[in-house]
Amino acid sequence: MNFTPHGKHLIAGDWVAGEKTFPSEPATGPAHDFAVGTPELVDAACEAAEEAFWTYGYSSRAERAKFLNTIADEIEKRAEAIAQIGSQETGLPEARLNSERGRTTGQLRLFATHIEKGDYLDRRHDEALPDRQPLPRPDLKMVQRPIGPVAVFGASNFPLAFSTAGGDTAAALAAGCPVVVKGHSAHPGTGEIVAEAIHAAREACGLPEGVFSLIQGGNREVGAALVQHPRIKAVGFTGSLGGGRALFNLCAARPEPIPFFGELGSVNPMFLLPQAVASRGAEIGKGWAASLTMGAGQFCTNPGIAVVIDSPEADAFINAAKEALGGVGPQTMLTDGIAEAYRKGRDRVAGGTGVRELLATSCDLRNATPYLYETTGENWLANHELGEEVFGPLGLIVRVKDADEMRQIARSLDGQLTCTLHIDAGDTELGQSLMPILERKAGRLLANGFPTGVEVADAMVHGGPYPASTNFGATSVGTLSIRRFLRPVCYQAMPDALLPGDLRG
Numbered sequence: 001m002n003f004t005p006h007g008k009h010l011i012a013g014d015w016v017a018g019e020k021t022f023p024s025e026p027a028t029g030p031a032h033d034f035a036v037g038t039p040e041l042v043d044a045a046c047e048a049a050e051e052a053f054w055t056y057g058y059s060s061r062a063e064r065a066k067f068l069n070t071i072a073d074e075i076e077k078r079a080e081a082i083a084q085i086g087s088q089e090t091g092l093p094e095a096r097l098n099s100e101r102g103r104t105t106g107q108l109r110l111f112a113t114h115i116e117k118g119d120y121l122d123r124r125h126d127e128a129l130p131d132r133q134p135l136p137r138p139d140l141k142m143v144q145r146p147i148g149p150v151a152v153f154g155a156s157n158f159p160l161a162f163s164t165a166g167g168d169t170a171a172a173l174a175a176g177c178p179v180v181v182k183g184h185s186a187h188p189g190t191g192e193i194v195a196e197a198i199h200a201a202r203e204a205c206g207l208p209e210g211v212f213s214l215i216q217g218g219n220r221e222v223g224a225a226l227v228q229h230p231r232i233k234a235v236g237f238t239g240s241l242g243g244g245r246a247l248f249n250l251c252a253a254r255p256e257p258i259p260f261f262g263e264l265g266s267v268n269p270m271f272l273l274p275q276a277v278a279s280r281g282a283e284i285g286k287g288w289a290a291s292l293t294m295g296a297g298q299f300c301t302n303p304g305i306a307v308v309i310d311s312p313e314a315d316a317f318i319n320a321a322k323e324a325l326g327g328v329g330p331q332t333m334l335t336d337g338i339a340e341a342y343r344k345g346r347d348r349v350a351g352g353t354g355v356r357e358l359l360a361t362s363c364d365l366r367n368a369t370p371y372l373y374e375t376t377g378e379n380w381l382a383n384h385e386l387g388e389e390v391f392g393p394l395g396l397i398v399r400v401k402d403a404d405e406m407r408q409i410a411r412s413l414d415g416q417l418t419c420t421l422h423i424d425a426g427d428t429e430l431g432q433s434l435m436p437i438l439e440r441k442a443g444r445l446l447a448n449g450f451p452t453g454v455e456v457a458d459a460m461v462h463g464g465p466y467p468a469s470t471n472f473g474a475t476s477v478g479t480l481s482i483r484r485f486l487r488p489v490c491y492q493a494m495p496d497a498l499l500p501g502d503l504r505g
Contacts, residue, residue, distance in 0.1 A: 003081035005189040007034040009216055010199055011041055012048030013209030024188055027091030027332050034188040037215040037222035046231040048210030049149035049178035055208050057146045057176045065112035067205045072105035074197035085189040086159050091332030104160045107456045111174040114479040121502055138493045143503050144486035146176030148233035151226045154184035155238035156334050157298045164194040167476055168236030175485040178211045182226055185217035186335045227251050234485055237262040241467050248470050261484050262470040265389050266416040268451050269305040273427035278313045284422050285320030291450035296331035296368045297393030301418055301451040307409050310399045322359050322372055330367040339366045345390030346371050352386055354379035368392045377405040381412055403430050410434055415465025416442040418451035
């Protein structure tokens with residue numbers, strides 16, 4: 001199947017061209033032109049979303065579940081075209097795109113099932129106590145209600161699961177909030193065809209036009225206009241710390257500040273405890289290399305740091321990681337800009353004081369090859385920039401003197417999406433001393449695994465203290481993510497006829 005994008009925006013049910021265009025920059029295949037977004041298009045989409053909210057925000061859970069399931073069906077109908085254009089634009093293999101498509105549709109169906117159960121509404125009822133002294137208590141009912149139109153920014157590294165119909169969009173639609181998506185310029189054709197699927201699902205379900213709009217990228221003015229639009233009540237974002245912080249500041253500076261749910265990445269440190277290293281250090285080293293290079297290291301959960309107590313056994317771990325990384329060839333990165341940023345990150349780490357090179361390779365253009373470096377715990381603690389994320393397959397080993405210095409390293413960490421312990425039974429006491437520290441640092445703690453890959457499930461937390469994310473109480477993956485786009489409302493002595501449908505009876 002040959003899919004040729006038309007390059008238009010989807011604004012409240014209409015495909016809209018623009019005066020200016022920008023070309024895509026595919027890894028392979030032909031480039032295509034796409035209309036550049038404008039503040040005027042942002043305004044039209046946001047006003048339509050507000051109008052749609054008066055209907056969609058008061059729709060039943062069954063209606064919204066049907067919509068989510070229909071979106072999943074429409075995406076699957078376009079599976080071949082999505083794999084084709086997605087692979088061309090990003091350089092990701094079709095197998096990865098097919099897997100990510102399954103995750104995206106599975107997420108939509110999971111959210112549909114979840115909202116139909118109704119538990120997420122956290123319904124509460126305090127019955128009236130008319131005879132209570134010294135004052136009676138009125139009847140009180142509480143339920144979670146949708147907040148209004150939501151802006152979603154597509155992510156560069158996940159053209160499906162974190163983009164047009166990805167987790168933020170699915171969560172907002174499940175909550176009852178219309179969505180305006182700013183597509184990512186790294187994969188505009190993929191965004192377009194997924195928008196076609198959502199558009200078809202909306203028509204099939206008879207929902208208002210403003211429930212979903214897609215505005216293609218092309219300039220930063222669009223993003224600024226979107227987060228500052230008075231109709232937008234929350235923002236979902238996955239991307240860089242710099243870009244996310246700039247949008248976060250704009251949200252906070254509005255006359256009506258709104259929540260900005262930004263997932264900004266982290267270094268996802270692993271702590272290798274002595275008994276685990278002694279018994280299976282080489283195995284851990286090989287596993288780390290595989291996780292570090294998966295998808296050219298372009299995952300926000302990429303475990304870029306390994307902390308290990310200096311010992312002969314640590315050498316076995318390091319040598320195994322080095323050997324495994326040395327066998328990994330060049331991989332295509334998502335964009336030329338990401339590839340350039342990776343090389344700059346490599347140079348920053350390599351040029352750091354007290355950093356020793358263990359594996360040097362050569363990468364250029366849009367390719368990435370792995371690098372491995374080593375430093376001491378003392379040097380890590382003295383150089384904060386060593387803890388900054390390098391987006392790509394680069395690993396840094398921190399050799400510490402003892403358990404006390406390992407705990408110092410843990411305390412020095414900024415907020416993380418994940419922290420991992422490699423631990424055996426003999427390491428329990430050290431692990432127990434690390435856990436209170438790591439709980440304060442990350443949203444997900446792992447034992448004897450690797451964090452790359454995030455399960456979409458009820459118990460998943462994909463978030464963490466800043467700068468991993470801008471809201472430590474939220475997750476961008478899993479059914480709990482729906483709660484970001486809801487707010488509690490209490491109804492006092494309200495007649496049943498005036499209550500939301502979820503509270504009647």
